Amino acid sequence: MSMAFHAQAETHIEVYRFYPGAVPGTAFLAVVLQVSLPLYIPQATLLALPMLITLYFGLSRRNPSNGLLLGTGIGLFQDGVSRLPFGLYGIANTVVGFLASSIGARLDVEHAFSRLALAFGFYHFHQVIYATTKWLILAQPEDFFSKRLLIASLVNAVIAVPLFKLLDRFRRA
Amino acid sequence: MLAVPGRHRSLTLLAIIMVAQILLLAIQIKREQDVRLIRVWAVAVVTPFQRAGNYVVGGVRNAWGGYVDLRHIRKENQELRAENDRLKLRLSEADGRAAEATRLAALLEFRDAKPELKSLPARVIGSSAVASSRVILLNRGEKDGVRRDMAVITPDGVVGKIIEAFPDTSQVLVLTDKESGVGALLETSRTQGVVNGLGEAILALNYVAPFQAVQVGERILTSGLDRVFPKDLPVGTVLSVEQGNPFQKIRVTPAARLDRLEEVLILLAVPGALPARSSKGTSPAGQPATKNP
Numbered sequence: 001m002s003m004a005f006h007a008q009a010e011t012h013i014e015v016y017r018f019y020p021g022a023v024p025g026t027a028f029l030a031v032v033l034q035v036s037l038p039l040y041i042p043q044a045t046l047l048a049l050p051m052l053i054t055l056y057f058g059l060s061r062r063n064p065s066n067g068l069l070l071g072t073g074i075g076l077f078q079d080g081v082s083r084l085p086f087g088l089y090g091i092a093n094t095v096v097g098f099l100a101s102s103i104g105a106r107l108d109v110e111h112a113f114s115r116l117a118l119a120f121g122f123y124h125f126h127q128v129i130y131a132t133t134k135w136l137i138l139a140q141p142e143d144f145f146s147k148r149l150l151i152a153s154l155v156n157a158v159i160a161v162p163l164f165k166l167l168d169r170f171r172r173a
Numbered sequence: 174m175l176a177v178p179g180r181h182r183s184l185t186l187l188a189i190i191m192v193a194q195i196l197l198l199a200i201q202i203k204r205e206q207d208v209r210l211i212r213v214w215a216v217a218v219v220t221p222f223q224r225a226g227n228y229v230v231g232g233v234r235n236a237w238g239g240y241v242d243l244r245h246i247r248k249e250n251q252e253l254r255a256e257n258d259r260l261k262l263r264l265s266e267a268d269g270r271a272a273e274a275t276r277l278a279a280l281l282e283f284r285d286a287k288p289e290l291k292s293l294p295a296r297v298i299g300s301s302a303v304a305s306s307r308v309i310l311l312n313r314g315e316k317d318g319v320r321r322d323m324a325v326i327t328p329d330g331v332v333g334k335i336i337e338a339f340p341d342t343s344q345v346l347v348l349t350d351k352e353s354g355v356g357a358l359l360e361t362s363r364t365q366g367v368v369n370g371l372g373e374a375i376l377a378l379n380y381v382a383p384f385q386a387v388q389v390g391e392r393i394l395t396s397g398l399d400r401v402f403p404k405d406l407p408v409g410t411v412l413s414v415e416q417g418n419p420f421q422k423i424r425v426t427p428a429a430r431l432d433r434l435e436e437v438l439i440l441l442a443v444p445g446a447l448p449a450r451s452s453k454g455t456s457p458a459g460q461p462a463t464k465n466p
Contacts, residue, residue, distance in 0.1 A: 064183035064184075064186075064187070065182065065183045065186050068183070068186060068187050068190060069186075069190070072190050072194070076194075085197075085198050085201040085202060086194075086197050086198070086201060087194035087195065087197040087198035087201075088198065090194045090197075091191060091194045091195065091198075094187070094190050094191060094194065095187075095191075098183065098187050101183075102183075133198070137195065137198050137199065137202060137210065138198070138202055139204065
């Protein structure tokens with residue numbers, strides 16, 4: 001079975017393009033920071049940089065296929081460096097990338113408030129996917145919602161606004 | 174190449190990627206008993222088909238086995254029926270031998286009880302072909318010492334007497350024959366008479382005066398006066414009594430089972446009996462034999 005998943009064949013609107021290497025470089029850096037920062041700043045464990053990167057590029061490029069593939073790559077890489085079973089974050093980020101890309105064309109994702117709300121909502125969505133996967137496949141309990149998760153989602157939502165603004169600089173005109 | 178509508182391509186890719194990652198997790202994860210999750214899923218997927226296949230194969234096998242077994246059972250049934258028939262026949266033969274052994278034992282006991290009566294056991298091997306004649310054929314003859322006019326009895330009672338003695342066989346005139354007769358007396362009153370055959374199953378006690386008391390059920394024994402049968406052997410039982418002129422009409426039930434004779438005793442020597450005659454009509458002493466009543 002051979003399927004073509006070229007961007008031109010999809011019924012989507014790719015609005016923004018990025019400089020070569022911006023996407024993979026940003027994704028790589030996000031994962032590295034995610035596993036490194038907690039060593040120096042314990043509170044950094046609240047961050048979900050890989051998810052935010054997946055969300056941003058999904059909303060920006062608005063290509064469901066590319067969005068889910070990017071999420072898959074980021075998630076698997078995150079699993080690998082976190083010494084978690086491959087696929088745990090991979091599944092969660094895949095869905096985030098696909099969904100973000102799908103709604104990117106329907107919402108105003110440039111406004112700061114929308115970015116704040118999207119980051120907040122996708123953080124919880126990401127946690128639900130992660131907890132469900134862990135519960136069903138690994139048969140291990142995981143919180144679907146907690147006070148800590150709420151705080152983390154607010155932190156990530158606040159961080160997402162300047163982060164996304166920074167990433168806008170890598171857009172090609 | 175599969176043509177997938179554009180709007181479904183991303184969904185298809187999503188599904189593929191998700192399934193791939195789930196399988197990736199299943200390969201890595203171990204559940205209880207250290208079994209990888211992928212193996213648990215693989216077994217779970219295959220098990221219903223295995224069960225279905227096993228069910229179908231088992232059904233076919235059972236049906237074929239049932240058919241084959243049915244044929245074997247039918248054949249076995251036929252064989253068992255045949256064997257059952259053979260065993261029934263053997264059982265019947267065994268029962269017959271057992272009954273014969275009982276009868277022979279009775280004969281032997283009778284012989285031992287009456288040592289003064291020299292007797293010879295014989296088996297009934299034939300009967301007369303004529304309905305009006307009550308004659309039986311025994312497997313003893315002159316070679317065994319059998320002679321005419323010898324008495325033939327069973328432990329139950331009188332049977333008859335030898336009328337013809339051949340080298341290996343002999344004929345007996347049974348008591349029920351019209352030509353037969355035996356000297357008899359009533360056990361209680363000791364009234365004497367003659368028991369004759371009527372050509373039927375019952376006998377007649379003749380020559381009993383009308384004034385003589387005769388009771389139904391009274392036993393009749395041999396009187397010994399005919400000098401053929403020894404005295405006090407059972408002859409029969411009074412069945413009915415009718416007054417008649419000049420003699421009473423007394424019917425008698427034979428003591429011996431004259432219709433079911435199989436083994437009998439031939440009295441070779443009876444104290445005080447008439448000399449027995451050979452087939453030539455003479456007694457062993459050469460004198461002509463007297464006529465029996």
